[in-house]
Amino acid sequence: MAPRTDSTSTGSAMSETSVESSIDPLFHILRTIPFSFLRPPRLRLKLPSFTLPSPMTVFSLILLTYFLVISGFIYDVIVEPPGIGSTQDPVTGAIRPVVFMSGRVNGQYIIEGLSSGFMFVMGGVGIIMLDLALDKNRAKSVKASYATAGVSSIVIGYVMSMLFIRIKIPGYLH
Amino acid sequence: MGAKKASPDLLNSSFSFKSLKLKTKQQELLLRVSILGLVYVLAFIARLFSVLRYESMIHEFDPYFNYRTTLFLTEKGFYEFWNWFDSESWYPLGRIIGGTLYPGLMVTAALIYWTLRFLRFFVHIREVCVLTAPFFASNTTIVAYFFGKEIWDTGAGLVAAALIAICPGYISRSVAGSYDNEAVAIFALLLTFYLFVKAVKTGSLSWALGSAFGYFYMVSAWGGYVFIINLVPLYVLVLLITGRYSMRLYVAYNCMYILGMLLAMQIRFVGFQHVQSGEHMGAMGVFLLMQVFYFLDWVKYQLNDTKLFQTFLRITVTSAILVGGIALGVGTASGYISPWTGRFYSLLDPTYAKDHIPIIASVSEHQPTAWSSFMFDYHILLFLFPAGLYFCFKRLSDATIFIVMYGLTSLYFAGVMVRLILVATPAVCLISAIAVSATVKNLTSLLRTKQKVPQTGSTKGVGSSKSSSKVTLDQSQPFQKNGAIALLVGVFYLLSRYAIHCTWVTSEAYSSPSIVLAARGAHGNRIIFDDYREAYYWLRQNTPTDAKVMSWWDYGYQITAMGNRTVIVDNNTWNNTHIATVGRAMSSYEDEAYDIMRSLDVNYVLVVFGGVTGYSSDDINKFLWMVRIGGGVYPVIKEPDYLVNGEFRVDKGASPKMLNCLMYKLCYYRFGELVTEYGKPTGYDRARGVEIGNKDIKLEHLEEAYTTSNWIVRIYRVKPPTNRL
Numbered sequence: 001m002a003p004r005t006d007s008t009s010t011g012s013a014m015s016e017t018s019v020e021s022s023i024d025p026l027f028h029i030l031r032t033i034p035f036s037f038l039r040p041p042r043l044r045l046k047l048p049s050f051t052l053p054s055p056m057t058v059f060s061l062i063l064l065t066y067f068l069v070i071s072g073f074i075y076d077v078i079v080e081p082p083g084i085g086s087t088q089d090p091v092t093g094a095i096r097p098v099v100f101m102s103g104r105v106n107g108q109y110i111i112e113g114l115s116s117g118f119m120f121v122m123g124g125v126g127i128i129m130l131d132l133a134l135d136k137n138r139a140k141s142v143k144a145s146y147a148t149a150g151v152s153s154i155v156i157g158y159v160m161s162m163l164f165i166r167i168k169i170p171g172y173l174h
Numbered sequence: 175m176g177a178k179k180a181s182p183d184l185l186n187s188s189f190s191f192k193s194l195k196l197k198t199k200q201q202e203l204l205l206r207v208s209i210l211g212l213v214y215v216l217a218f219i220a221r222l223f224s225v226l227r228y229e230s231m232i233h234e235f236d237p238y239f240n241y242r243t244t245l246f247l248t249e250k251g252f253y254e255f256w257n258w259f260d261s262e263s264w265y266p267l268g269r270i271i272g273g274t275l276y277p278g279l280m281v282t283a284a285l286i287y288w289t290l291r292f293l294r295f296f297v298h299i300r301e302v303c304v305l306t307a308p309f310f311a312s313n314t315t316i317v318a319y320f321f322g323k324e325i326w327d328t329g330a331g332l333v334a335a336a337l338i339a340i341c342p343g344y345i346s347r348s349v350a351g352s353y354d355n356e357a358v359a360i361f362a363l364l365l366t367f368y369l370f371v372k373a374v375k376t377g378s379l380s381w382a383l384g385s386a387f388g389y390f391y392m393v394s395a396w397g398g399y400v401f402i403i404n405l406v407p408l409y410v411l412v413l414l415i416t417g418r419y420s421m422r423l424y425v426a427y428n429c430m431y432i433l434g435m436l437l438a439m440q441i442r443f444v445g446f447q448h449v450q451s452g453e454h455m456g457a458m459g460v461f462l463l464m465q466v467f468y469f470l471d472w473v474k475y476q477l478n479d480t481k482l483f484q485t486f487l488r489i490t491v492t493s494a495i496l497v498g499g500i501a502l503g504v505g506t507a508s509g510y511i512s513p514w515t516g517r518f519y520s521l522l523d524p525t526y527a528k529d530h531i532p533i534i535a536s537v538s539e540h541q542p543t544a545w546s547s548f549m550f551d552y553h554i555l556l557f558l559f560p561a562g563l564y565f566c567f568k569r570l571s572d573a574t575i576f577i578v579m580y581g582l583t584s585l586y587f588a589g590v591m592v593r594l595i596l597v598a599t600p601a602v603c604l605i606s607a608i609a610v611s612a613t614v615k616n617l618t619s620l621l622r623t624k625q626k627v628p629q630t631g632s633t634k635g636v637g638s639s640k641s642s643s644k645v646t647l648d649q650s651q652p653f654q655k656n657g658a659i660a661l662l663v664g665v666f667y668l669l670s671r672y673a674i675h676c677t678w679v680t681s682e683a684y685s686s687p688s689i690v691l692a693a694r695g696a697h698g699n700r701i702i703f704d705d706y707r708e709a710y711y712w713l714r715q716n717t718p719t720d721a722k723v724m725s726w727w728d729y730g731y732q733i734t735a736m737g738n739r740t741v742i743v744d745n746n747t748w749n750n751t752h753i754a755t756v757g758r759a760m761s762s763y764e765d766e767a768y769d770i771m772r773s774l775d776v777n778y779v780l781v782v783f784g785g786v787t788g789y790s791s792d793d794i795n796k797f798l799w800m801v802r803i804g805g806g807v808y809p810v811i812k813e814p815d816y817l818v819n820g821e822f823r824v825d826k827g828a829s830p831k832m833l834n835c836l837m838y839k840l841c842y843y844r845f846g847e848l849v850t851e852y853g854k855p856t857g858y859d860r861a862r863g864v865e866i867g868n869k870d871i872k873l874e875h876l877e878e879a880y881t882t883s884n885w886i887v888r889i890y891r892v893k894p895p896t897n898r899l
Contacts, residue, residue: 052416055567062582063560069589070556075542078524105683106592108544116545124560127609130661131564134616151661157557158668161549168546173678 063121071117076110083110100168112164119160126153209332210319214312217339220677221308221349223685228702230304230351233687235728235745237353238735241303243271244280248287248299255280256442262740263730264752265722265775273442274748278395279358282306307348307357314361315339318600321368324375325573326608329615334607340676343551343599346684356596359396364600366392366402367580370430371573377422382429389430390437393444400453400518401584401597406430407460409579418572419467431461452506452514459498466494524590539593548588550679551595554672555606559585562605565612581605614665620658689732691789691886703787706732709780709887712880713737717778724771725780726760726793726800727753733780742774750807757804758811760837761797767836768875771892778879779890783841786850786885788860795861797837798822825864833868840890843871843878848885 022028075081085098101107129150133143166172196204224233232241247255258271286309287302315335322331338344347356366388373381393399410427413419435448435457448454470487477483505511513519520526524542548556563581566574584598686692691703713723714737722740723733730744743753759770771779784792793800798813805811815831816822824832824842832838846857846869857866876890 055570059564059567062563062578065582066560066563066585069585070545070548072542072544072548072589074524074589075544078528078542105550106541106544106547108546113545116549120556121560123557127557127561127613128564130613131561131616134620147657151664154557154664161556165546165549169550171682173674 063124067117067121070120072108072113075108076113081107081109084112085109100164102168102170105169112168116161116164119157119164122153123157123161126150126155126157129153206328206332210316210335213315213319213332213335213339216336217312217315218308220340220680221311221345223349223681224687225304225350227685228687228690230301231687231689232300232303232353233349233351233689234354235688235731237303237351239731239745240279240353240355241300242731242735243275244283244303245299247280247284252281263734263744263746264749265740265742267749267752269746269748274746276355276393276395276397276441276443278362278391278393279306279353279355281394282310282358283353303353304351307352307354308350310358310361311339311344311348314344314364314600317361317364317368318604321364321371322604322607324368324371325577325604326611330604330607330611333610334604337555337607337672338600338603340673340680341552341555341599341603342676342679342684343595343602345676345680346551347596349680349684351687355396356398359392359398360596360600362388362392362395363398363402363597367576370406370426371576373426373430374423374572374576377420377425379425379429382426383433385426385430386433386437389434390440393434393438394441397517398597399438401587403434403448403454403457405580405583407457408583409576410460410464412575412579413572414463414467416575418575419471423572424464424468427464428461431457450510451512453518455502455505455511459502462498463494466490521587521590540591543589543592543595547592547595550683551599552602553675554668555602558606558609559602561613562607562609565608566605577601577604577608610665610669614662617658617662617665620654621662691787693787703789703884703886705882705884705886707736708882709880709889710736712882713739713778713780713889716880721777722775723778723780724756724759724774724776726756726782726796728796729780729782739778742776750803754804754807757800758808760793760800761804761811761816761835763834764836764839764874764876768892772895776892779840779876779892781837781840781888781890783845783885783888784861785841785845785859785866786848789886790861792841792861792886793837794824794841794859800837823864824859824862824866826867828867838868839871839873840876840888842866842868843873843888843890845885846870 081101085101086095087098088094089096099109100112101109127150129146132138133146133150135143138146232238243255243258246258255277256272259268260271261268263269283299283303283306286306287297287299290297290302315338318338319331319335322328322334344360347354348360366385369381369385369388373385389399389402392402406427410423413423438444438448439446449458470490473486474483477486502511506513514522516526516530520540552559559581563578566578581598581601581604584594584601588595588598689706691705693701693703695701710732713721713733717739719738720740722742723737724742725733727743727745727747730741730746733739733741734744743749743756747753755770755774759767759774762770782792783794784790785794798816801811801813801816805813816829816835818827818829823829824838842857842859845859845866849856850858850860855865857869858864859866873890875893877893878888879891880889882888
C-alpha cells in the first residue's frame with residue numbers, strides 16, 4: 001500500500017474528536033502514528049464462490065483415474081515391482097529384458113501395466129467416438145472421421161489386449 | 175396372412191395363423207420373459223462345473239465353518255445356534271460363535287432346507303449348502319435387470335442381467351460349493367441399492383422401508399456392509415453438492431438410515447457399532463446434514479426475505495459444522511468412537527497393512543490388483559466401462575449419479591484388494607450394459623430411420639432441387655446401412671468372445687475345490703489328489719474324541735468340520751497372540767516346541783507338505799509367515815535366523831535354525847529316503863526344486879501317526895513326557 005500524501009489537516013481534525021471519546025492509549029498511538037498519513041483503501045472482499053465443473057470435465061478426470069487404477073497403479077505403489085524385468089540368457093550370459101511377468105495372474109511390472117491400461121482406455125474412447133459420430137448436429141466429414149477413428153481404436157485396443165493376455169497367460173483359451 | 179386362403183380343409187376356423195400373430199407389446203413381453211428365463215438358468219448351470227467333475231462337496235476353508243454352523247442350526251434350532259459357545263476351536267479359549275458370526279447365510283440355507291422338507295423333498299443339508307450360491311446368483315441377475323431398467327431402460331436391464339450371469343468376477347466367489355458369505359451378500363447388496371435408488375426416484379416410504387430391510391439382510395450376511403453404510407451417505411452428499419436436494423431424497427435417506435441402523439443392531443456381531451465406530455460416523459454426519467438442509471428450507475419458506483435468509487444461512491452452516499466437528503472430536507478423544515479397524519483402514523491407506531498387520535498382509539486375496547487380474551475377471555467390460563460412464567454423464571439423473579459413484583468407488587477398492595473385484599462386478603456389469611444398450615440403439619436407429627426417407631421422397635415428386643438432394647441422400651444410405659450392419663456384427667462378435675472367455679475362465683480357474691487337487695498325469699489323464707479328506711477322516715476315526723490338533727490356522731475350519739476334533743487355532747484369526755504361539759512352536763527347535771505343545775495340551779500335530787507332488791501351497795512355503803507372525807509377538811523368533819543372505823532356502827546351504835526347526839523336521843521326516851523324480855537324488859523336493867539339506871531327521875518327542883498316500887498331509891502324535899527316574 002503506497003502511503004497517501006493526503007491533507008493531514010482533515011485527518012487530525014477527525015482524530016481530535018475521537019481522541020476525546022476513547023481512553024485506550026494504544027488506540028491513540030495507532031491512530032496518530034500510522035493512520036495520520038495512511039488511508040486504508042476500500043476493499044471489496046468476497047468469499048470465493050465455487051461453481052461446479054461441467055459434467056464432461058469431471059468425466060475426463062474420472063477417465064484419467066480409471067486409467068491409473070486399471071493399470072495396477074496401486075499394485076505398483078505397494079509392491080514396488082521393477083519397471084521392466086530381466087532374465088539372463090543361459091547360453092550367451094547376456095541380460096535380456098522381460099516385459100511381462102510370467103507365472104502368476106496377479107503380478108505385473110510397471111510398464112506392462114501402463115501399456116495394458118492404455119489399450120483398455122483406447123478401446124473405451126473408441127466407443128465414445130462412435131457415439132459422437134452418430135450425433136446429428138455435425139458436418140458429414142467430421143462424422144465420418146469420428147467413425148473411422150472410433151472403429152480403428154476399438155479394433156486396435158481389442159487386438160492388442162488379446163495379444164497381451166496371450167503372452168501373459170501361456171495357456172489362455174486352451 | 176395368405177395362408178388362410180391356401181388350404182381351408184387343413185386349417186380349422188378356430189385355429190389360423192392369424193391368431194398366432196401377437197401384438198408388438200405382447201411380442202416384446204414374451205421376448206423379455208424368455209430372455210430373463212434363459213439368463214436365470216444360464217447363471218445357475220455355469221456354476222456347476224465342479225459338481226459335475228468331482229462331486230457335490232464344499233470347497234475351500236471358510237465354507238467348512240459355515241457348513242458346520244448350518245448343520246448345528248438345522249439340528250439344534252435357532253436359539254441354541256444364537257447362544258452357541260464352541261469349545262472345540264481355539265483350545266483352551268473357546269469361541270462365542272453366536273456372537274462372532276454373520277448369521278444371514280446360515281439362516282438362509284436353513285430356511286431353504288426347511289422349506290424343501292416341508293414340501294417333502296428330503297435332501298441333505300450339504301446339497302442345499304452347495305447349491306445356495308448358484309441359486310442366489312440367478313436371483314442377482316433378476317435384480318440386475320430391474321436395476322438396469324431403473325437406471326436406463328429395459329434393454330440395458332436385459333444386457334446387465336446377461337453380463338452378470340457369466341461374469342468371472344462374480345463366478346469366482348459364487349460357484350457351486352463355495353458356501354461363503356459373499357454368495358448371499360452380493361444379492362443383498364444389489365437389492366439394497368436397487369431399492370434405495372427406487373426410493374430416491376419415487377420418494378415413497380414403502381420403497382425406503384424395503385431398502386432398510388435389504389440393508390438388514392446385508393448386515394446379517396457379510397462384513398462388507400460397511401461399504402453400503404458409507405457409499406449411500408457419500409451419494410447423498412454428492413446429490414446435495416450438485417443441488418439435487420429434494421423431499422424424495424430426504425424421505426428415502428432418513429427412513430433407510432434410521433430403520434436400517436436399528437435393524438442392524440439386532441445382529442450381535444455388529445452390536446452398537448453404528449453409533450460407536452468411526453466407520454459408521456459418515457452416515458450419521460450426513461443424516462444430521464440432511465436435517466440442517468430441511469431446516470434451512472423451512473426457514474427460507476417462512477422468511478420470504480432473501481437478505482435475512484442469507485445471513486441466517488451463513489450462521490447456521492458455520493455453527494452446524496462447528497458443532498459437528500466438536501462432537502466428533504470429543505467422541506474420538508474420549509474413546510467412545512473407536513477408530514477405523516485395520517481391515518478397513520488398509521483400504522484407505524494401502525501401505526498400512528504391509529507395515530503393521532502381517533496377518534492381513536499375508537492373505538493372498540488381500541494383495542493389490544494387477545492389470546491381468548482385471549482383464550481375467552472382466553475382459554470386454556473393461557472397454558465398455560468408460561463408454562458407459564460417458565453415457566451416464568450425458569444423461570445425468572439421480573439414478574445414473576448413483577451407479578457412477580458405485581462403479582468408481584468399488585473399482586478403486588478393487589484396485590487395492592483383489593478380493594473386492596467381487597463387489598465391483600455388479601457396477602461394472604451395469605455400466606457396461608448401458609454402453610452396449612446405447613451403442614446398439616444408436617446403430618439400429620441408423621438402420622431404421624433411413625428406410626422412411628425414400629418413401630417420402632418417392633411420393634413428393636415436385637421440385638428438381640428436392641429430388642436431387644434426395645438422390646444424394648439415397649447414395650449415402652446404403653453405405654451407412656452397410657456400415658451399421660458391419661458394426662452390429664462387430665458388437666455381436668465382441669460379446670460372443672466375452673462369453674467364450676467367461677466359460678473358459680470358469681472351467682479352468684474358478685471351479686477347483688481347493689480341498690481336492692487335480693493334476694495332469696504323464697499321459698494327459700487327470701489325477702485326483704484327495705489327501706486332505708483322507709487325513710481328516712483318519713483323524714475322525716483313529717484318534718480319541720477329546721484329542722487336540724495343532725496345525726497352522728488355514729486348516730482349522732476343515733479339521734473341526736470334517737475331522738471333528740478340537741483345534742488350537744483356526745481361520746477366524748481373532749486372537750493374534752494364540753496364532754503367534756503356534757507360529758513360535760512351529761519355528762522353534764523340537765525341545766522348546768515340545769514345551770509349548772505340552773502347555774497347550776496338544777495331542778496331534780498336522781502339517782501340509784507338497785514336496786512329493788509339487789504342490790506349492792504347503793506349509794514350507796507359508797513358513798516365513800509363521801516366523802513373521804510369531805516374531806511379531808515373541809521377539810525370540812527372528813526372521814533373519816531362517817534366511818541365508820536374505821533368501822529362503824531348504825537345501826544344504828540353508829541356515830542351521832531352519833534345518834532343525836519343528837516344521838522342517840515334521841515335513842521332511844523320512845523324506846530323505848524317498849525318490850520323487852526320475853533322475854534326481856533321494857530327498858528331492860519337487861515344490862522348491864532342490865534337494866533337501868538335512869536328510870537324517872530324528873524325532874524325540876513326536877512320532878509319526880499318519881502320512882497320506884501322496885505325502886500331502888502328515889500327522890504326528892505328541893508323546894507324553896518320559897517318566898522321571
